[in-house]
Amino acid sequence: MLRKYSTHRTHDDNLKLGALTAFSAGMVNVISVIVFFAFTSNITGHYAVFAQELAKGNWFQAAIVILWIILFFFGSFTSNFVIIHGNKYIGRYLSHAIPIILEIICLLVVGIYLQGFYTESLQETEFLVGLLLFAMGLQNGLTASISNSAVKTTHLTGLTTDLAIALSMMTKKHYRKDEKVIEKIQLLSSIMFFYVLGGVITGVLYNTIQNYTFYIVCFFLTIIILYDYYKLTVLKYNHKKLFSLRQEARESKNNIQEEQNNNITEKNTCY
Amino acid sequence: MRKTAPFAYSLILIVLLCCGTALIKGDSPEDLIVGKWEEVDWNFERINVDSTEVNGNLLAYQKNELYNNMIIHQGEEWEFFPKKKLTLTPKDNSEEKKIKWYLKGRGNILELRYGDDVVESYQVHKLTKDTMVIYYNFDLQMRGSVKITFKKVEEQDYAQKI
Numbered sequence: 001m002l003r004k005y006s007t008h009r010t011h012d013d014n015l016k017l018g019a020l021t022a023f024s025a026g027m028v029n030v031i032s033v034i035v036f037f038a039f040t041s042n043i044t045g046h047y048a049v050f051a052q053e054l055a056k057g058n059w060f061q062a063a064i065v066i067l068w069i070i071l072f073f074f075g076s077f078t079s080n081f082v083i084i085h086g087n088k089y090i091g092r093y094l095s096h097a098i099p100i101i102l103e104i105i106c107l108l109v110v111g112i113y114l115q116g117f118y119t120e121s122l123q124e125t126e127f128l129v130g131l132l133l134f135a136m137g138l139q140n141g142l143t144a145s146i147s148n149s150a151v152k153t154t155h156l157t158g159l160t161t162d163l164a165i166a167l168s169m170m171t172k173k174h175y176r177k178d179e180k181v182i183e184k185i186q187l188l189s190s191i192m193f194f195y196v197l198g199g200v201i202t203g204v205l206y207n208t209i210q211n212y213t214f215y216i217v218c219f220f221l222t223i224i225i226l227y228d229y230y231k232l233t234v235l236k237y238n239h240k241k242l243f244s245l246r247q248e249a250r251e252s253k254n255n256i257q258e259e260q261n262n263n264i265t266e267k268n269t270c271y
Numbered sequence: 272m273r274k275t276a277p278f279a280y281s282l283i284l285i286v287l288l289c290c291g292t293a294l295i296k297g298d299s300p301e302d303l304i305v306g307k308w309e310e311v312d313w314n315f316e317r318i319n320v321d322s323t324e325v326n327g328n329l330l331a332y333q334k335n336e337l338y339n340n341m342i343i344h345q346g347e348e349w350e351f352f353p354k355k356k357l358t359l360t361p362k363d364n365s366e367e368k369k370i371k372w373y374l375k376g377r378g379n380i381l382e383l384r385y386g387d388d389v390v391e392s393y394q395v396h397k398l399t400k401d402t403m404v405i406y407y408n409f410d411l412q413m414r415g416s417v418k419i420t421f422k423k424v425e426e427q428d429y430a431q432k433i
Contacts, residue, residue: 037375049377056397060297063290064377070287120355122301122374129376 002096002228006148011183014151015190020224021143022153022191025136026198027217028107029154032132034206035114036125040132042155043072064126071130075137078102080145093232097225099142104218106135111214153191163188300378303398307350308421315417348424357383381405393419 001017004010029041039045046065053062079099086095110128118124140154152158166185169175205213350358357372373382374395381393396418397404403421 037380038377053377059293060299061377061379063293063297066286067290070283070290120373120375122299122378125375126377 001224002100002146003093003232005092005096005146009147009150011187014147014187016227017143017147017224018151018153018187018191019194020220021139021151022195023198024217024220025139025154026195027202027213027220028132028136030199030202031206031213031217032129034203035211036129038068038125038129040129041136042157043069043133044155044157068126068130068133071134072137072140075134075139076141076144077137079138079141083142083145093228096142096146097228099138100221100225103135103138104221106131106138107214107218107221110135111211111218114211114214150187151191153195156192156195159188159191163192298400300395300398301374303400304351304372304374304381304403305353307348307424308403309348309424310419311422312420313417314420349421 001013001020004013025041029039032038032040046069050062050065050069053059053065082098083095086098090098110131113124113128118128136154140152143151143153163185166181166188169178169181170185175181202213205216209216347362348360350360351372352358355371355373357370359368359370361367368385370386371384373384374380375382378398379395381395383391383393385391391407393405393407395403395405401423403423405419405421407417407419
């Protein structure tokens with residue numbers, strides 16, 4: 001899911017990454033609406049709200065909204081920054097995993113703060129909403145960056161448009177068997193489905209487990225990291241095993257050849 | 272084209288500085304709301320009745336019906352205290368209510384909490400030093416939403432003195 005980049009990614013990689021991250025984004029968005037009355041996975045609405053607050057002359061609120069937008073922006077900026085610069089120093093897998101790790105830290109901070117320290121003041125609300133927007137920016141930046149903009153999981157505006165376009169393509173017979181169009185529809189509809197599913201599950205879960213829901217989101221994000229870690233370890237293990245087997249085979253081959261050579265030299269000396 | 276990056280980074284820095292200034296100089300909704308507010312207008316917007324009959328104001332029986340659903344039963348003085356305490360004082364000198372208030376979102380949602388898990392949510396449409404306009408959206412089969420306008424009592428007294 002994480003370790004492959006751009007065109008090296010398969011449809012299956014994008015499908016898994018898209019589904020899991022969309023699920024997490026759906027969960028985060030619904031929790032933030034329940035707890036803070038603010039959307040945190042999409043910022044289109046915030047732009048409209050910013051314009052509205054400016055028009056009303058509410059400078060304080062306008063500043064808060066623009067700071068939220070900037071935090072989402074910085075999230076995406078940080079993701080891509082780590083990916084393009086970290087690749088050389090810490091390897092592809094780790095540089096792709098760091099944005100998810102940062103996202104988990106942000107969500108944990110929000111979850112722990114809500115459970116132990118939240119006094120429901122406006123400043124706290126504004127700060128925590130900002131932190132969630134930063135986390136969503138990190139996630140969206142990561143998925144978009146490593147998938148060549150094929151996977152964007154925190155908002156559904158562009159996705160709905162793309163899905164509509166892809167489905168309208170299907171009205172032409174020529175495109176119905178087009179593998180690319182089919183894969184795109186599968187990817188977009190799975191992102192949409194898992195985003196909504198995450199939201200619905202959170203809506204139901206929040207009534208019983210409340211802020212522990214944040215830990216569930218962290219669990220799903222950890223799956224993304226561990227899945228690739230597991231895959232890498234298995235690959236390394238298989239590679240090592242294959243390498244040692246080959247070496248053994250080569251050594252035994254050499255031994256046989258040496259023995260044969262020795263036999264020949266022995267025979268020669270006898271003669 | 273070569274100057275795009277410095278320009279973009281400078282723009283972000285300028286926006287951040289403007290935001291910082293607005294946050295330092297501007298009034299937080301949480302500070303603005305503290306004080307005594309008197310209800311001066313009660314309006315039902317986009318009402319589905321003859322506008323000539325009610326002229327935007329709600330008929331008495333409709334108002335009573337809505338008040339029953341709103342928990343707050345009569346026009347009152349709302350006094351917001353800094354530590355999230357709110358006192359609702361009815362004009363007829365009946366018993367005052369002490370509840371909790373919270374601002375959510377960017378300060379656009381006012382949440383009133385009564386002791387028995389009852390929560391009322393209002394949308395803060397306007398909040399200045401002397402005026403507060405809030406909307407209450409009903410979960411009823413009705414069109415429109417209730418708009419309540421408040422004037423700050425202290426400001427009025429001060430103006431009257433002058």
